Amino acid sequence: MSNEIPPTADILPDVESGVASVLVRTESEGNRRQLERWFATHDSYDVVETDIRTGEFDCCILDRASLLDNQDALRTRKQADRIPLPVVLLVPEQRADEVVNALQRESNALDSLVDELLRMPITSLELEQRFKSVLRARNQAIRLHEGHEQLELLNRVLRHDIRNDMSVVLGWLEVLDPHVDSEGKEILDRVLNSGHHVVELTDIARNIVEAIFEGEGPSLEPVELGGLLENVIAIRKETFEKATITLQGPPPDVTVLANEMLSSVFRNLINNAVQHNDADEPSVSISTQEDDDNVRIRIADNGPGISEEHRDRIFDSDVKGLESIGTGMGLYLVTNLVEMYDGSVWIEDNDPRGVVFVVELPTIDSTMGDGNG
Numbered sequence: 001m002s003n004e005i006p007p008t009a010d011i012l013p014d015v016e017s018g019v020a021s022v023l024v025r026t027e028s029e030g031n032r033r034q035l036e037r038w039f040a041t042h043d044s045y046d047v048v049e050t051d052i053r054t055g056e057f058d059c060c061i062l063d064r065a066s067l068l069d070n071q072d073a074l075r076t077r078k079q080a081d082r083i084p085l086p087v088v089l090l091v092p093e094q095r096a097d098e099v100v101n102a103l104q105r106e107s108n109a110l111d112s113l114v115d116e117l118l119r120m121p122i123t124s125l126e127l128e129q130r131f132k133s134v135l136r137a138r139n140q141a142i143r144l145h146e147g148h149e150q151l152e153l154l155n156r157v158l159r160h161d162i163r164n165d166m167s168v169v170l171g172w173l174e175v176l177d178p179h180v181d182s183e184g185k186e187i188l189d190r191v192l193n194s195g196h197h198v199v200e201l202t203d204i205a206r207n208i209v210e211a212i213f214e215g216e217g218p219s220l221e222p223v224e225l226g227g228l229l230e231n232v233i234a235i236r237k238e239t240f241e242k243a244t245i246t247l248q249g250p251p252p253d254v255t256v257l258a259n260e261m262l263s264s265v266f267r268n269l270i271n272n273a274v275q276h277n278d279a280d281e282p283s284v285s286i287s288t289q290e291d292d293d294n295v296r297i298r299i300a301d302n303g304p305g306i307s308e309e310h311r312d313r314i315f316d317s318d319v320k321g322l323e324s325i326g327t328g329m330g331l332y333l334v335t336n337l338v339e340m341y342d343g344s345v346w347i348e349d350n351d352p353r354g355v356v357f358v359v360e361l362p363t364i365d366s367t368m369g370d371g372n373g
Helices: 029-040 064-069 071-080 093-105 124-179 182-213 225-239 262-275 329-340
Strands: 020-025 045-048 059-063 087-092 116-120 219-224 244-247 255-258 283-290 294-301 344-349 355-364
Touching (some): 020 029, 029 045, 093 116
Parallel strands (some): 020 059, 087 116
């Protein structure tokens, strides 16, 4: 028979359903009856009968004889699956130590196939705790796998779609350069600068995603916040000429631990403040406040405001899609980047109207060396 294992994506359980499918293989009728009686009274579990090599189930319960009979299939499946498949071994209470020692002595490392021991007979409470434990770990792995797939999709979008399309745009803009007058050339230069900045950001974001793929934390280094804020504000002023965007007071003379993506935090917040502003003259005011170990950056607008109910979800990725402008993925990116920098972000009311997005970041000694998050 073939030893091929189906792709993991084809055998992922339905995590949202809350029902875990369990495969039970035991030669002991007493153990089988106890387990089946227990499962029959718990709606969160469904006992299935399927092929142990290729079937769909979330947890496998075996006795020692079944483990020996199916060791090759389990080993192949555990090595092939990106999502861990929990194997629970039933052992008689009075022979538990003997069975464990025998498994450890096996030359083919049978003990490495077992994730949990159930000493039979077992109380209902302990049985429930054991199953919750092994399935919790599996569900966490499933969510990590799903997050990895989302990052992989983002990486493809950054690497291909956005970067390639922007490169085409920049190419045509450079062709247009000789055909514009001096006034138009100034505008064209602004567009070109913004376009090159987009390409640069896709490279930075792609590097961050690839570092996460490789199991590394994003590389963080000291960043002078004042200069970064001034640069972001200057570019936003060019982009939104009809809006008033001001930095109140001198730029903050502080250093934070971040990376090149920090500019995306403030760019997205300023974009949001202007693009969703219903005032005749949109106004965005940026101010900073320094404490002993933190700096707060407040981005206030004179727009329509955000309801209390909506504020609880405004930073979620599913509030708006990629096709939306301003809110949605932009604010989702903001909160994830700020958390990466060990900071926090929240919303307050502005007086007399509008909202204030507050970003708080820990400050560091400007003389410290590079660090890693």
